[in-house]
Amino acid sequence: MLKDITLGQFYPGDSLVHRLDPRVKLVLMVVYIAMVFLVEGFLGYLFLAAFLAVSAFLSRIRIKFLLRSIRPVLFIVVFTFVLNILFTRGDHPILEWGVLHITWEGVRFAVFMSLRLVFLLAGTSLLTLTTSPIALTDALERLLKPLNALHFPVHEMAMMMTIALRFIPTLLEETDKIMKAQTARGADFDTGNLLQRAKAMVPLLVPLFVGAFRRADELAMAMEARCYHGGRHRTRMKVLRVSRADGWACGATAATLLLILLERLL
Amino acid sequence: MPVEVRDLTHTYNEDSPFAAAALRDVSFAIEDGEFLGVIGHTGSGKSTLIQHLNGLIRPTSGTVIVNGLDLSDKSTDLRRVRRRVGLVFQYPEYQLFEETVQKDIAFGPRNLGLDGDEVQRRVEEACALVELPFAAVRDKSPFELSGGQKRRVAIAGVLAMEPEVLILDEPTAGLDPAGRDAILALIRRWHEGGRTIVMVSHSMEDVARLADRILVLDHGKKAMEGTPREVFADAGRLQEMGLDVPAATRLARELSDRGFDVPRDLYTLEELEEALLRAFGEGGSAC
Numbered sequence A: 001m002l003k004d005i006t007l008g009q010f011y012p013g014d015s016l017v018h019r020l021d022p023r024v025k026l027v028l029m030v031v032y033i034a035m036v037f038l039v040e041g042f043l044g045y046l047f048l049a050a051f052l053a054v055s056a057f058l059s060r061i062r063i064k065f066l067l068r069s070i071r072p073v074l075f076i077v078v079f080t081f082v083l084n085i086l087f088t089r090g091d092h093p094i095l096e097w098g099v100l101h102i103t104w105e106g107v108r109f110a111v112f113m114s115l116r117l118v119f120l121l122a123g124t125s126l127l128t129l130t131t132s133p134i135a136l137t138d139a140l141e142r143l144l145k146p147l148n149a150l151h152f153p154v155h156e157m158a159m160m161m162t163i164a165l166r167f168i169p170t171l172l173e174e175t176d177k178i179m180k181a182q183t184a185r186g187a188d189f190d191t192g193n194l195l196q197r198a199k200a201m202v203p204l205l206v207p208l209f210v211g212a213f214r215r216a217d218e219l220a221m222a223m224e225a226r227c228y229h230g231g232r233h234r235t236r237m238k239v240l241r242v243s244r245a246d247g248w249a250c251g252a253t254a255a256t257l258l259l260i261l262l263e264r265l266l
Numbered sequence B: 001m002p003v004e005v006r007d008l009t010h011t012y013n014e015d016s017p018f019a020a021a022a023l024r025d026v027s028f029a030i031e032d033g034e035f036l037g038v039i040g041h042t043g044s045g046k047s048t049l050i051q052h053l054n055g056l057i058r059p060t061s062g063t064v065i066v067n068g069l070d071l072s073d074k075s076t077d078l079r080r081v082r083r084r085v086g087l088v089f090q091y092p093e094y095q096l097f098e099e100t101v102q103k104d105i106a107f108g109p110r111n112l113g114l115d116g117d118e119v120q121r122r123v124e125e126a127c128a129l130v131e132l133p134f135a136a137v138r139d140k141s142p143f144e145l146s147g148g149q150k151r152r153v154a155i156a157g158v159l160a161m162e163p164e165v166l167i168l169d170e171p172t173a174g175l176d177p178a179g180r181d182a183i184l185a186l187i188r189r190w191h192e193g194g195r196t197i198v199m200v201s202h203s204m205e206d207v208a209r210l211a212d213r214i215l216v217l218d219h220g221k222k223a224m225e226g227t228p229r230e231v232f233a234d235a236g237r238l239q240e241m242g243l244d245v246p247a248a249t250r251l252a253r254e255l256s257d258r259g260f261d262v263p264r265d266l267y268t269l270e271e272l273e274e275a276l277l278r279a280f281g282e283g284g285s286a287c
Helices: A022-038 A042-059 A063-068 A071-087 A104-130 A133-150 A154-184 A194-200 A202-225 A244-265 B046-052 B078-082 B101-111 B116-129 B147-159 B177-192 B204-210 B228-233 B235-240 B247-257 B269-280
Strands: A093-097 A100-103 B003-012 B020-030 B035-040 B061-066 B085-088 B165-169 B196-200 B213-218 B221-226
Touching: A022 A042, A022 A104, A022 A133, A022 A244, A042 A104, A042 A244, A063 A104, A071 A100, A071 A104, A093 A104, A100 A104, A104 A133, A133 A154, A154 A202, A154 B085, A194 A202, B003 B046, B020 B046, B020 B061, B035 B046, B035 B204, B046 B165, B046 B196, B085 B147, B101 B116, B101 B147, B116 B147, B116 B177, B147 B165, B147 B177, B165 B177, B177 B196, B177 B204, B196 B204, B204 B228, B204 B247, B213 B228, B221 B228, B221 B235, B228 B235, B235 B247, B247 B269
Parallel strands: B020 B221, B035 B196, B035 B213, B085 B165, B165 B196
Antiparallel strands: A093 A100, B003 B020, B003 B061, B213 B221
């Protein structure tokens, strides 16, 4: 039940997209998000779709898997679509019935908004699917390094993120195990009203918290035993290097951005 | 309450790149009042197997039939099965959650919908079974107890449901020898009441001491099945699977290899003692 969450999941592989420098991917993702919001016409969406399709193809991730990440927010997409179609005013009505005014502008706007959401999700999912959480936090640490000058604890933040991400699967597993154990003792998590369900969570949450604190304590001890000591002067086992593929990726993104801007201006 | 498992196959994360076959075509049956030991290397599918026996996970294919109820059938009410098949997970002390020991043990029986007096009777009885001084621990927080005591409280929580089939996953893992002996003794006592037990273990000694029959799993498949004597007779095969035979069997085989007159298929300390006395003691030929 808990294993169905694909949002933010990593899909191990060795494709061109997987091998890109995570820093580059992160920066390009910011550019991509900007593009999603810059696009204004059908042609622009076409460019964006082509860009995403090529990236997805190169990542060798099955489309089915990529689309699955949209499922949890499908409701929001549909909601946005309906709201926009109903409440956008325009001059070219298609249907007028009582208080309902559906216009060409409304349809156009609704389609674009929904597409925007889908593109946003598909793109960001592609990033997390092809980049391990560790690589991502590594990249984030490098990119945020300038903030060190402002005495912002970049390394500590990155380390905390790494640890948090590292323990998500562990905690999910633990939740699953405790849930099963309490189910075996007759606990019922699925039926009853809201209050009963909230109460039913107690036998799950108490052991989970106790376990999380125990683990945190053990981890801190283990890190200290291995002389872990903060950020400065630490060397890295995996040094990030920008390769030629990263250059191509930047080029492709820049080209798409240019096309989208051109469409917007012309 | 007979249990029958037929062609049981389970695949985790089917249809994803993380798909892993945990069990493949496993078939066996458990008779009433039997003590079945399940052994296998880490990742051989033992834990997956026992979770099928009370419907915590459903088979990918194959059937599990408990007392005539088919657990692979979606319309079966699994709660009816769960109140009769008790499952003690590995490190069960991590499930304790109540404020007091008494309340924690009562959690299972109360979920069965029993009235207060019956719950109280069962809690006290379960405490006696696991040899916890009820008066002394009833109002203590379970988190104040020692590791071995916590485990006994957790086991008592399942025993208080009075299951007809009791399944235990590595009940002695991580305990000191005294704690281990205490747990094994209580399992034996429970079994002597005529109840069915399935015990998963890494320890060949524990299984040899208690089980009537042993099921050996290897990479999700049933590799061997038989009485301890039959299974431990094939030491070579067990070692290939990363398992071992009890120390008594190992010693007997070594001696036998060196020409002493010691049977190769004994597996308990008592048998070993007897055989050694016969071979080396008074009237023995070896010394």
